[in-house]
Amino acid sequence: MSMGARAGDWVRIRVTILPAGERAPGIPADTASHPYQGWIDGWAAHEAAIGERVTLRTLAGRTVEGTLADVNPGYAHSFGRPHPALLAVGPSLKKLLED
Amino acid sequence: MGYAEVMARKSEILLRATGLDYRSFSRGPLAFDYDAMMERVGYPLEEIRRIQSTAGVGRTPLLEMRRLTEAVRRISPEGKGARILVKDEACNPSGSFKDRRASVSAFHAGKNGYKGIIAATSGNYGAAVASQAAMYGLRCIIVQEVFDSSGRGQPEILEKGRKCEALGAEVIQTTVGPELFYVLLSLLEETGFFNASLYTPFSVTGIETLGVEIAEQVREVAGRDPDLVAVTHAGGGNITGTARGLRRAGCTSTEVLAVSVDLSGLHMASDRDFNRKSFTTGHTGFSMPFTSWPDRVDVPRNAARPLRYIDRFVTVTQGEVFFATEALAQAEGLERGPAGNTSLAAALALAREMDRDRIIVVSETEYTGAGKHPTAQLAFAEQAGVIVESGDPRDNAPGRRIVIPADLRRMSVSEVDLDRLRESYVRRAAQEAPGGLGDEEVEFLAAETRVPAERVRQWLSARSHS
Numbered sequence: 394m395s396m397g398a399r400a401g402d403w404v405r406i407r408v409t410i411l412p413a414g415e416r417a418p419g420i421p422a423d424t425a426s427h428p429y430q431g432w433i434d435g436w437a438a439h440e441a442a443i444g445e446r447v448t449l450r451t452l453a454g455r456t457v458e459g460t461l462a463d464v465n466p467g468y469a470h471s472f473g474r475p476h477p478a479l480l481a482v483g484p485s486l487k488k489l490l491e492d
Numbered sequence: 493m494g495y496a497e498v499m500a501r502k503s504e505i506l507l508r509a510t511g512l513d514y515r516s517f518s519r520g521p522l523a524f525d526y527d528a529m530m531e532r533v534g535y536p537l538e539e540i541r542r543i544q545s546t547a548g549v550g551r552t553p554l555l556e557m558r559r560l561t562e563a564v565r566r567i568s569p570e571g572k573g574a575r576i577l578v579k580d581e582a583c584n585p586s587g588s589f590k591d592r593r594a595s596v597s598a599f600h601a602g603k604n605g606y607k608g609i610i611a612a613t614s615g616n617y618g619a620a621v622a623s624q625a626a627m628y629g630l631r632c633i634i635v636q637e638v639f640d641s642s643g644r645g646q647p648e649i650l651e652k653g654r655k656c657e658a659l660g661a662e663v664i665q666t667t668v669g670p671e672l673f674y675v676l677l678s679l680l681e682e683t684g685f686f687n688a689s690l691y692t693p694f695s696v697t698g699i700e701t702l703g704v705e706i707a708e709q710v711r712e713v714a715g716r717d718p719d720l721v722a723v724t725h726a727g728g729g730n731i732t733g734t735a736r737g738l739r740r741a742g743c744t745s746t747e748v749l750a751v752s753v754d755l756s757g758l759h760m761a762s763d764r765d766f767n768r769k770s771f772t773t774g775h776t777g778f779s780m781p782f783t784s785w786p787d788r789v790d791v792p793r794n795a796a797r798p799l800r801y802i803d804r805f806v807t808v809t810q811g812e813v814f815f816a817t818e819a820l821a822q823a824e825g826l827e828r829g830p831a832g833n834t835s836l837a838a839a840l841a842l843a844r845e846m847d848r849d850r851i852i853v854v855s856e857t858e859y860t861g862a863g864k865h866p867t868a869q870l871a872f873a874e875q876a877g878v879i880v881e882s883g884d885p886r887d888n889a890p891g892r893r894i895v896i897p898a899d900l901r902r903m904s905v906s907e908v909d910l911d912r913l914r915e916s917y918v919r920r921a922a923q924e925a926p927g928g929l930g931d932e933e934v935e936f937l938a939a940e941t942r943v944p945a946e947r948v949r950q951w952l953s954a955r956s957h958s
Binding site: 410411415416417420421423424427428429430431432433434435451452453454455468469470471472473474475476477478479481482483485486487489490492 | 494495559560562563566567608631632633639641645647650651654657660661662663664665666667668669670671674675682683759761762763764811814815818819821822823862863865866867868869870871872880881882896897898899900
């Protein structure tokens with residue numbers, strides 16, 4: 394089910410912790426102009442579509458309400474790609490040690 | 493609940509969340525009895541060793557960098573090229589020295605009946621707290637600053653978030669902003685959990701074992717004390733705890749070197765700058781403010797007080813740390829870091845100036861993985877428009893250009909003027925006490941900055957005349 398969650402699904406919610414204008418005093422303007430938001434994962438308590446309000450239970454056992462942002466959210470961070478400038482380091486050291 | 497409302501209850505929330513009443517150590521508007529606080533609140537060293545040993549923390553190997561030492565000697569003047577040893581802290585349960593800090597907090601929280609522990613951290617400390625919480629059967633919440641306003645997450649922090657979740661912690665990932673502290677306070681109030689702050693005596697004394705082990709292991713392999721211990725420096729706990737451990741072990745002539753990645757010019761609370769940095773810890777964005785004013789933390793008094801312990805402070809560039817990370821992998825067969833290799837980068841440069849019979853210890857490594865790797869960070873930097881190239885690290889410009897040294901000869905350090913930081917500390921202290929500073933306060937500032945009281949008075953009077 395791609396467009397929503399059933400009760401018991403592992404989901405991610407978005408919560409607006411502080412709206413823009415109610416944030417900490419003294420923060421830079423490029424930060425203050427945005428709301429302060431958070432994302433929390435947990436098991437959905439009931440059915441909801443993406444963008445709808447949903448309640449979930451977290452790994453720490455808390456009950457939190459927010460906007461359904463994702464169902465079965467994954468980890469997309471990676472190792473990137475080898476960079477030529479970095480690849481040059483090993484051979485330069487080996488050459489130094491072999492000469 | 494509103495920001496101001498929660499912040500106004502800060503003192504009572506923190507008091508309940510650590511059980512520590514800092515007022516008993518207070519000696520004036522600024523002065524407090526630091527030694528008594530560390531002595532009475534922290535656990536004795538032997539007890540900490542027992543706690544850590546039970547939790548599988550510490551007793552990590554001290555590895556000789558034979559090939560890197562040899563490489564340095566080949567480019568050094570005759571008779572130069574100090575021996576480099578690395579404490580492989582990645583061997584701790586969650587992959588960094590931060591387990592030492594978390595272990596004492598988790599033990600203390602469990603012993604005092606707290607049901608869970610919370611930490612606000614985007615660093616390895618989150619995984620350490622999550623890991624220790626799992627061992628003690630405590631619930632755990634980690635709050636991280638991860639995303640800019642467009643939703644782009646820093647890859648290293650995304651990895652740390654994954655790891656916390658893998659270890660059973662609830663993770664709250666936020667957008668950029670210092671309101672992380674507000675979230676922490678709200679959660680502490682809601683749950684009644686223990687505040688596993690990085691800056692309590694529990695956390696800082698937990699690192700003393702690292703300094704003690706370094707002393708013991710160097711004596712074992714070399715029959716003498718280390719000459720220089722290089723410590724990656726951010727919030728100040730690492731340098732404070734390690735140096736205290738070295739002193740405890742009787743290393744009176746060992747120089748304690750603080751090393752940070754130079755991120756000058758990038759604002760830490762800026763949404764735009766957030767994803768233009770390739771390091772999320774060990775950098776000057778933390779170390780400069782925390783060295784010149786430690787009490788900017790989530791407890792009333794910071795147990796990490798860097799100016800009491802730093803003998804010398806240098807910075808290195810992002811590209812130099814990536815070089816050191818790659819060198820450690822390719823010449824020593826150890827894939828670690830990157831942030832933990834900040835002090836290794838400095839060691840590779842400084843070993844060239846030191847005699848061959850001298851010993852440099854790099855105090856830590858950290859685990860590596862997807863996101864938390866030079867290739868991930870460089871790809872991310874390029875996506876943000878940062879230029880990445882091989883060349884002379886002097887061309888490095890934080891947030892705009894990362895230059896990876898073309899070879900070992902290009903590695904160097906930049907000295908940080910400690911007196912400037914000391915003076916900055918004293919000036920800030922004077923602002924905090926508008927009623928003026930008495931003799932006891934001046935003596936306290938002298939101990940804090942390791943200068944004679946007369947020097948503190950000069951800085952204070954220069955300020956009042958300027």
